[in-house]
Structures are given as C-alpha cells and as structure tokens.
Amino acid sequence: MAAAARPVDVMSFPSCSSTSLLLSHSRSLPPATRSSRLAPSSPASSMRRQLLVGAGASAVAALAASAPPALLQDGAATLLTTAGAYTLVRAFDALTERRLIEQNLSRKIVHVLSGFLFMSSWPLFSNSTQARFFAAIVPLLNCVRLLTYGLRLSTDEALVKSVTREGKPEELLRGPLYYVIVLLIIVLVFWRESPIGIASLSMMSGGDGFADIVGRRYGSLKLPFNKKKSWIGSISMFISGFLLSTLMLFYFSCLGYFRVSWDLAIGNLAVVAFAATVVECIPVTDVVDDNISVPLATMLVAFLLFGHSSH
Structure with missing residues (x-):
C-alpha cells in the first residue's frame, strides 16, 4: 500500500479516425459533382489529415509529460475516488429500488462504507501540499449533489430512498449533508x-x-x-x-x-x-x-x- 503514495505518471495517447460518407441525395447531383464527392481523397489530403492527427496526439502527450507527476497522481486519484463514491451510492440505490434491501439498512450501510472507503483512499493521493484539496473535491461534489436534490432543483428518487429515513428529498439537507460537510472539514483540517x-x-x-x-x-x-x-x-x-x-x-x-x-x-x-x-x-x-x-x-x-x- 505504501507504493500508492508515490507519484504515478498518467499519460494518455488519444487516436481518432473518422470516415464521412455522403449518401443522401447523391442521385440528384450532377455526374461531375457525384464523382467528385465520392472520389477517394488525394494522397496530399490524406497526408494533411494524418499530420493534423499526429500533431494533436503529440501536443496532448507533451502536455501530459510536462505536468508535474504529483498533479497527475492527484487528478487520477480524485477521478477514481469520485467514481467509487458514485458507484457505491448507485449500487445501493438499485438494491433499494428492487426491494433487495430495506431502506434503513441501505442508508446505514452507505453511511458506514462511505466514510471507511473514502478514508482508505487517501494514500492514493500524492505527498504534495495540494493533495488534500484534490481529495476534498469528492465530498464537495457530494455536497452539491445533495443540495441539488434536497432543494428539488432536480429529482433522484432512488438516491432519496437509499440515504434518507422517510424518503423525503428535504431530508438530504440534514443528516446526509452534515455527513459530507464533516468529511470535507476533516480532509481540509486534519x-x-x-x-x-x-x-x-x-x-x-x-x-x-x-x-x-x-x-x-x-x-x-x-x-x-x-x-x-x-x-x-x-x-x-x-x-x-x-x-x-x-x-x-x-x-x-x-x-x-x-x-x-x-x-x-x-x-x-x-x-x-x-x-x-x-x-x-x-x-x-x-x-x-x-x-x-x-x-x-x-x-x-x-x-x-x-x-x-x-x-
């Protein structure tokens, strides 16, 4: 597990290839136009496209290579932890919806696992000074989510059922919101x-x-x-x-x-x-x-x- 605290280089090499075929209304076009539209690309045009794609991939790779390793590690850890937190809640949302687990039990299991798994993920972040602020993004996003649904700006019945006592959206603004605020404070302060x-x-x-x-x-x-x-x-x-x-x-x-x-x-x-x-x-x-x-x-x-x- 100690290796998780060491910086990790994260690089991405995107490649894209697209082919566009004009099929509609081709019969109504003049023969010369049709032949020019359907004719294969010239070698010069193909070469230009390859150069552009290659230049774009090289630019992205160069940008990733020039970024500090700690920044890349913290960014990757934030994405992984956020995805894990979201998946945990959605999994118990689904279990509650299918009546495979009762609402109160689902709420408390999420309560236990959210804190434990979030705390366990901290070594994934780097030893840099900004690491705690990246980690704080996870509870901050959950705060925004709870406020959104608790204030009824949007609806998510499955979420409400899995983390509240009585299944009311306004309950999200009490216990669940206090919980993620405490997570945020603990990360930033301690x-x-x-x-x-x-x-x-x-x-x-x-x-x-x-x-x-x-x-x-x-x-x-x-x-x-x-x-x-x-x-x-x-x-x-x-x-x-x-x-x-x-x-x-x-x-x-x-x-x-x-x-x-x-x-x-x-x-x-x-x-x-x-x-x-x-x-x-x-x-x-x-x-x-x-x-x-x-x-x-x-x-x-x-x-x-x-x-x-x-x-």
Whole structure:
C-alpha cells in the first residue's frame, strides 16, 4: 500500500479516425459533382489529415509529460475516488429500488462504507501540499449533489430512498449533508497526518452506523434516559468505533504518515470511543444531529489526548 503514495505518471495517447460518407441525395447531383464527392481523397489530403492527427496526439502527450507527476497522481486519484463514491451510492440505490434491501439498512450501510472507503483512499493521493484539496473535491461534489436534490432543483428518487429515513428529498439537507460537510472539514483540517481526523471519521461512520444497524434489530432493552437508544446499540457503537479507529490508525501508521506508541494509543482510542458513545446516547438528536455532535465530541477529546500528532 505504501507504493500508492508515490507519484504515478498518467499519460494518455488519444487516436481518432473518422470516415464521412455522403449518401443522401447523391442521385440528384450532377455526374461531375457525384464523382467528385465520392472520389477517394488525394494522397496530399490524406497526408494533411494524418499530420493534423499526429500533431494533436503529440501536443496532448507533451502536455501530459510536462505536468508535474504529483498533479497527475492527484487528478487520477480524485477521478477514481469520485467514481467509487458514485458507484457505491448507485449500487445501493438499485438494491433499494428492487426491494433487495430495506431502506434503513441501505442508508446505514452507505453511511458506514462511505466514510471507511473514502478514508482508505487517501494514500492514493500524492505527498504534495495540494493533495488534500484534490481529495476534498469528492465530498464537495457530494455536497452539491445533495443540495441539488434536497432543494428539488432536480429529482433522484432512488438516491432519496437509499440515504434518507422517510424518503423525503428535504431530508438530504440534514443528516446526509452534515455527513459530507464533516468529511470535507476533516480532509481540509486534519488530513491523513493526524489521528484526530481519523478517529473522528471512524466514530462517525463506523461507530454511529453500526449502533443504528445493531440497535434496530436487537435493541429491545432501551436506555433509561433515552428510549430511542438501546444498550446493545450503544455497546455496538463503542466496540465498532474503537475497532475501526484502531484499524485505520494502524493502516496510516504502517504507511508512514505518523508513528504510534500503541501502549498509549489503545487507551486513548478507548476513551475517545467512550466519549463519542456517551454523546450519541444523549437525547438531543432533535436539536443537534448525530453527524454533528459525534464528530465534534470526538475531535475535542482526541485533540486533548493526542494533541497535534500521535504519541
């Protein structure tokens, strides 16, 4: 995986060949005109076309060769990550439309996988200073998409059904929009060199996501101070958030983005997971969405424990 962080040269060599045949109304043309239209191109004309095509291909190749390798790598990584994010959502759109998966389960699986896969793609970007801004394009495009459909400027019923609770377009402007805004902030502020952003995104995507999935199915025993939450859901959030945070911290440390003293980090991650779980349990979701309260609480506690870098 470390090789993914090295610059990659991406070059394209377009070739084009087109043949135009004039077939309509050829019988109404004078014989001389028909023969001139249908006559094969002269060798000089063919040579000119080949020279133009060759010159165009050479210009594109020269432009790609002159671009900085980091720029090409970041551009390619952005396209790949954007395509992956779009494919993920469309796949669950299709599953929801065909009733192969229920709406709430689809919504939470997308919630979990979006953060996890996006975070996993960060090593694809270069080590240049502009890499984080290229990565930020992915959640930014999703922001635009959610605003477009949430404000009913366009319609996408499959998207609405797969990522909302009640299937209403205006719901896109709440939880889903907050989610991608937090992704955008984490990329721009923390990026992959800080365990703070990694822990926050892990708790928001994995912890909160699994809490809902498990809690809906097995959460018959509710919390005494919040009947919307269950003991098993909260336990699932703590365990899954802690495990995902640990996994992603190990992933980025192995790739050399920072060093981790695991005897301290494990305890710190457990405290972070516990704090995020407590915040998620508090009955304030009607005032503050979990996609805002959980990552903010995680960032604060992680900052106090980790500081600007890992220990």
